[in-house]
Amino acid sequence: MTAYAAFARSGFLTSLAYRNEVWANIFGKLVQVFARVAIWLAVYAGTMSVDGIGIKDMITYALLGGVVMGATRHDRIVRQVGTALKTGDVAVWLLKPVHYPLYMLAVEAGMSAYTFLLAVVPTIIIVALVYGMLPPASPFHAAMFVAFCGLSFIIHFLVAAIFGVLAFWLMTIFSLDWLLGSLVTLLSGLLVPFWFFPEPFGAIASHQPLAWLVYYPSAVWLGQLDIGMTLLYFGIGLAWAALLALALTLLWRRASSRITVQGG
Amino acid sequence: MLHRLGVLALLVRMFVKSQMEYRGAFWLDRVAQILSYGAVLLTIWILLNKFQLLGGWNWPELALLFSFQLLAYSLGASMSFTQLNTLEDLVRMGTLDALLTKPINTWAYLIFSGLNIGYAGHIILAIPVLVWALMAAEVQWSVGSTLFFVGSLLSATMVTGAIITMIGGTALIWVRSNHLFAIFFGFWELTRYPLNIFPTGLQVVMLTIVPLAYISTVPVAVLLGKPVPLLGDFAASVTLLAGPVLVLVAIAHWRYALSRYQGAGG
Numbered sequence: 001m002t003a004y005a006a007f008a009r010s011g012f013l014t015s016l017a018y019r020n021e022v023w024a025n026i027f028g029k030l031v032q033v034f035a036r037v038a039i040w041l042a043v044y045a046g047t048m049s050v051d052g053i054g055i056k057d058m059i060t061y062a063l064l065g066g067v068v069m070g071a072t073r074h075d076r077i078v079r080q081v082g083t084a085l086k087t088g089d090v091a092v093w094l095l096k097p098v099h100y101p102l103y104m105l106a107v108e109a110g111m112s113a114y115t116f117l118l119a120v121v122p123t124i125i126i127v128a129l130v131y132g133m134l135p136p137a138s139p140f141h142a143a144m145f146v147a148f149c150g151l152s153f154i155i156h157f158l159v160a161a162i163f164g165v166l167a168f169w170l171m172t173i174f175s176l177d178w179l180l181g182s183l184v185t186l187l188s189g190l191l192v193p194f195w196f197f198p199e200p201f202g203a204i205a206s207h208q209p210l211a212w213l214v215y216y217p218s219a220v221w222l223g224q225l226d227i228g229m230t231l232l233y234f235g236i237g238l239a240w241a242a243l244l245a246l247a248l249t250l251l252w253r254r255a256s257s258r259i260t261v262q263g264g
Numbered sequence: 265m266l267h268r269l270g271v272l273a274l275l276v277r278m279f280v281k282s283q284m285e286y287r288g289a290f291w292l293d294r295v296a297q298i299l300s301y302g303a304v305l306l307t308i309w310i311l312l313n314k315f316q317l318l319g320g321w322n323w324p325e326l327a328l329l330f331s332f333q334l335l336a337y338s339l340g341a342s343m344s345f346t347q348l349n350t351l352e353d354l355v356r357m358g359t360l361d362a363l364l365t366k367p368i369n370t371w372a373y374l375i376f377s378g379l380n381i382g383y384a385g386h387i388i389l390a391i392p393v394l395v396w397a398l399m400a401a402e403v404q405w406s407v408g409s410t411l412f413f414v415g416s417l418l419s420a421t422m423v424t425g426a427i428i429t430m431i432g433g434t435a436l437i438w439v440r441s442n443h444l445f446a447i448f449f450g451f452w453e454l455t456r457y458p459l460n461i462f463p464t465g466l467q468v469v470m471l472t473i474v475p476l477a478y479i480s481t482v483p484v485a486v487l488l489g490k491p492v493p494l495l496g497d498f499a500a501s502v503t504l505l506a507g508p509v510l511v512l513v514a515i516a517h518w519r520y521a522l523s524r525y526q527g528a529g530g
Contacts, residue, residue: 020440020443021442021443021446023443024443024444024446024447025443025446027446027447027450028446028447028448028449028450028451029450030450031447031450031451031453031454031466032450032453032454034462034463034466035453035454035457035462038457038461038462038463038466039311039318039457039461041461042318042319042457042458042461043311043314043315043317043318044315045317050314050315170292171289172289172292172293174293174296175289175292175293175295175296175297176296177296178293178296178297178299178300179296179299179300181300182296182299182300182301182302182303183303185300185303185304185307186303186306186307191307191311192307192310192311196310196311196314197310198310198313198314
């Protein structure tokens with residue numbers, strides 16, 4: 001366990017070494033958060049509320065999207081796992097007494113923690129000061145928001161790692177990375193929350209695993225789900241995470257038992 | 265001169281051949297990109313299906329904006345992005361030194377030996393959407409507007425290529441410049457939406473320091489007869505001039521950067 005803590009720490013410190021890259025990334029994302037707020041202000045065009053959702057709710061939703069998606073980068077995970085499998089670098093990790101996916105999770109947690117603490121939080125505070133942000137609906141919702149953020153990180157990691165491992169069979173990291181990108185755009189709720197989707201697509205979208213990336217954490221903060229529903233959907237999210245972890249474990253076992261590394 | 269052009273054509277042929285070696289993987293990558301941009305277009309449709317207007321623009325007008333941006337970007341980036349994205353590595357590893365000794369213009373060698381045909385996916389998606397949107401958005405066609413459409417698309421392509429070249433070329437001075445691409449793409453995503461929805465400060469930045477407004481929102485607004493913030497009646501001429509002017513700036517910047525290059529690897 002201490003080994004994984006050390007990996008997480010090294011991930012944190014690696015980010016510290018590449019500060020420029022992290023800051024440029026955050027600046028790019030900050031511009032996007034500003035843009036999403038501008039888009040909601042434009043479509044509401046002075047209307048205070050649409051389908052019971054106020055403009056303040058939507059500004060807060062856009063900011064929260066930046067919080068939960070600002071730190072973790074699925075493209076980084078897909079590329080790292082995919083490249084390790086494709087180049088054979090993974091062989092080195094198979095020799096060590098660590099589980100490669102857990103090692104990746106630890107490193108990613110360290111890197112995300114750095115970005116989250118030193119870049120995401122300050123930038124969101126800036127945007128919140130400019131546009132105003134609603135507080136959590138209640139202390140219960142605030143606490144559950146934190147729990148949902150943790151779940152969002154885990155599901156984000158698991159889905160990205162599964163896509164990375166698929167590179168073992170498909171031999172193309174590029175298309176897997178882009179494919180996951182398109183799914184996240186549409187199905188995480190980052191750009192448009194599912195309550196604005198035409199039915200039945202809204203209902204379908206809100207039950208697939210990527211919905212826990214942005215949609216549920218933000219909906220919980222805003223109090224769109226009552227206490228019972230919040231707990232129920234947290235449970236469903238946990239079930240999805242367990243299922244994805246199982247899928248990753250099985251895929252990883254198949255890939256690592258069949259891997260043949262040529263050269264070195 | 266003819267001989268040089270022949271060399272460039274050969275470089276392009278060789279690169280295309282190497283790209284098409286794994287034909288299946290090549291087209292799988294293109295399908296993934298089409299799906300990815302298609303997902304963005306779909307979210308814009310979902311938004312407009314609910315709200316009808318975004319900053320005074322309806323769905324066909326936004327589809328026109330999206331496809332114009334995608335086409336101009338892919339044409340400009342095929343001549344610059346992947347090639348200059350790797351320049352940082354060439355500088356760091358010292359590989360660039362070998363290119364500098366070749367009896368051919370370094371920029372021309374870099375660009376044509378890596379002319380990215382991978383943007384085929386963008387173009388396959390952009391053209392049908394553009395054709396549909398041009399019909400649905402009720403553009404008032406005349407000889408003038410047709411010439412403006414072609415001219416502004418060319419100018420937009422030049423703007424894309426020039427900005428990417430300047431970012432990539434900065435690696436010759438700073439060694440690292442790829443983090444600037446993260447900022448570029450942050451602004452680039454905004455060009456899928458009308459300029460008038462953004463705060464004035466952001467509008468000024470996108471018309472001056474990061475002049476990406478000229479790759480989509482300014483030319484398309486002029487074509488649709490919509491008001492362009494800050495530029496007003498000058499919008500049409502500024503957008504046509506932006507491309508050629510930025511290309512000149514990019515050439516000057518490239519020459520300056522190359523003169524400052526000291527090598528970083530060995």
